[in-house]
Amino acid sequence: MDAEQTHPKRLFRNIDASDDDPEVTEIESLCVNCMEQGMTRIFLTRIPFFKEVILSSFMCEHCGFHNAEQQSGSRIDEKGIKYTLHIRNKQDLNRMVVQTSSAVLSIPEIELEVAPGKAALTTVEGILDKAIQGLEQNQEQRRIQEPDVASKIDTFLEKLNSLKAGTSPFTMVLDDPSGNSFVENPLAPDKDPQLKVESYNRNEAQNEALGLGNEEEEEENMDHDNKPFTAKDEVATFQTNCPKCNAPCPTNMKSVDIPHFKEVIIMATVCDICGHRDNEVKGGAGTEPKGTRIELHITDRNDLSRDVIKSETSFVEIPELELSSDFGTLGGKFTTVEGLLLDIENSLGGTNPFLQGDSADRSQGNNLQKICDALKEVRNGKRLGVHLILDDPAGNSYIQNVHAPEEDPELKIIQYERSYEQNEVLGLNDMKTENYEESLHQNILKSQS
Structure with a gap:
């Protein structure tokens, strides 16, 4: 087996000036301006801290007409x-x-x-x-x-x-x-x-405009006997696309009870094409009544082995490194403290085309490198005494208490009332849980009148 078969190239690749083979596809296309044959160039790439996109440009040598557009290379998001x-x-x-x-x-x-x-x-x-x-x-x-x-x-x-x-x-x-x-x-x-x-959350009109419907979800949750599928004690497998190279690959889903915490749904993806491994965690019990702020004081190398559930709604902070992530950064993960630090380091240390070229902000690039070096020191146990904070308005994040059911002196858990803005982000302000049948009946009568 040759090297090219052993290490296949990714479908969506980072923009890199040192890449000798950027995989630009050229296709002859009809020019809508002069009806002659022009050339369309297609490039598949990844945008840092975002996702995959498909860039295409058209140029006609006969009349000089040109055009460019962009399409998403990822599926439509849930929200x-x-x-x-x-x-x-x-x-x-x-x-x-x-x-x-x-x-x-x-x-x-x-x-x-x-x-x-x-x-x-x-x-x-x-x-x-x-x-x-x-x-x-x-x-x-x-x-x-x-x-x-x-x-x-x-x-x-x-x-x-x-x-x-x-x-x-x-x-x-x-x-x-x-x-x-x-x-x-x-x-x-x-x-x-x-x-x-x-x-x-999208409304029905927006889902319809995007070609989405609720019937598909109901069909996917039914087995061959028309009975609802339950993930308890079973591993469900469905086809998806690799988040790195976008090649088709299977994703396994399992419902797991975390001791001294709650039930969560873990989805794991392994790509046979590029070798990428990823997992995602979602709360199996919905949004908690209160938000949760978890503070772990890392004082020993053994703290790096603690299990961590970081939900997709959680913020990550390390005050000593002046590091604070935004809502939804890195998605949901089931990992360890060391694994979470490595994921943050990898997300910062990858090639960033926004910091390349003559017009790049070199000071910003140096700051990122300093943070990456500091994260590596913490991850290797060379720098202790820092605090890892998970602030989750949905209350679905978790850091293992190694002294459970006793209190952990290095672990601080604070529950708090969510603000109006946090409820708005979670879609809770528009959610009606009391007398909803009466409100639904009134809305039907209004639509019929």
Whole structure:
């Protein structure tokens, strides 16, 4: 077996200037402008701290027509996502933006709203440029035929150019029901004070627009005898795609009772193509009445072997390293303290094209490297006395108590009341658990009247 068969190349690869073979696929395509044959180039890549995307560009040598677009290489997320970015200076205009065909973009200060259209991989400045170019098109003709309309458009163009110049702060909102849009956080994995990320449950109209339905879920949960499938004491296997190379691979799912904690659902994926291994954990008992903050004081190498359940709603903090992750970073995991530190280190230490090239922020890259080195020291037991904090508004995270059922002197667990904003992110503010049948009956009567 040769080396190429032993180590197959990943389908979705990181953007790297040192890559001699970037796997760009070229396909002859019909030009819609002159009806001659042009060339379409397709590139599959991964965006750091996000997911896989498919980039394609078309160029016609006959008439010079060109076009570019972006598509998500991942499946539709379970929830929609909403980004609210506060632009303060010209540097913020360089932030990378992934806008899918289902995303709605708006700038409240100038009452601009861009309806879902063609997907794009661009920047904040690129979005403003596209809006300006669209409004300037046929503007000379409008000045002759509709001078009043042209005058209003000129006024609006002045506002857009002012925003593009970076002289006026403004807010950009990107709302995507598919959950596949993205706005760059240059401080990742730390929180960005200028960027607010919210996940939400889609409504029926949004699911229908995305081609999703509830009947498929019901069919998947039924066996051949039309009986509900129960994961208790059974391992369920279903086909999915590898999160690294996107090749088809099986995922195993099992319901497990964690001693002195609760029931959780563990999903494990092993890819035979690239060798990637991953696991994901979801709470089997739903959202807890209160949020949970767990603080582990790492004082001994044995603390690195403690079991950890980090849910997909949990924040991770290490105050001594000035490290604080955002909501949902790294997803849900069933691992150890050492494994969690390694996952954080790998997410920071990978190739980041946003920090490459002549215009890269070298100081930011140096800070990331310092954090990675510090994490490695903690992971190897050379640096003790630090605190690992899991703050989970859903209350579904866990760090093993090695003295259970007695109290652990190095483990502090605090339960707290969630804020309105935390309930909003978890989708609890719109959830009605009392007298819901009466409310449903009233809604039906209103729809029939």
